[in-house]
Amino acid sequence: xxxxxxxxxxxxxxxxxxxxxxxxxxxxxxxxxxxxxxxxxxxxxxxxxxxxxxxxxxxxxxxxxxxxxxxxxxxxxxxxxxxxxxxxxxxxxxxxxxxxxxxxxxxxxxxxxxxxxxxxxxxx
Numbered sequence: 496x497x498x499x500x501x502x503x504x505x506x507x508x509x510x511x512x513x514x515x516x517x518x519x520x521x522x523x524x525x526x527x528x529x530x531x532x533x534x535x536x537x538x539x540x541x542x543x544x545x546x547x548x549x550x551x552x553x554x555x556x557x558x559x560x561x562x563x564x565x566x567x568x569x570x571x572x573x574x575x576x577x578x579x580x581x582x583x584x585x586x587x588x589x590x591x592x593x594x595x596x597x598x599x600x601x602x603x604x605x606x607x608x609x610x611x612x613x614x615x616x617x618x619x
Contacts, residue, residue, distance in 0.1 A: 526590055527582040534578040537600050541578070544603055545571040567603075574599055 548568045552561060577596050580589060 522590060523582065523585050526585050526593065529593065530578060530580055537604065538575065538578050540604055541571055541574055541600065545575065570599060571603065
């Protein structure tokens with residue numbers, strides 16, 4: 496446990512956050528701007544994919560396929576919540592999750608045409 500030099504009391508738990516801010520790095524603002532940019536670029540596509548998957552889950556499909564779709568749907572819900580974060584809700588946990596969220600978005604959107612329902616006609 497870190498000790499405060501002035502009075503030998505334990506240092507506050509959020510001392511890392513203070514240190515980062517003291518060094519002139521406002522990581523929360525940086526992260527918020529990055530999330531805001533991702534939201535503008537991807538939220539609409541992620542939401543559309545979510546709607547397609549939610550629709551597929553409603554149809555009669557083999558159980559293994561429904562379970563996979565439900566897992567995809569939950570992951571997309573989490574991504575959408577992440578993209579809608581307010582600045583004051585951003586903490587170090589979101590900072591750590593950002594690379595994973597970016598990978599998931601890239602994965603889903605690069606393969607989004609693979610997740611269309613089989614009953615839909617192919618679109619040009």
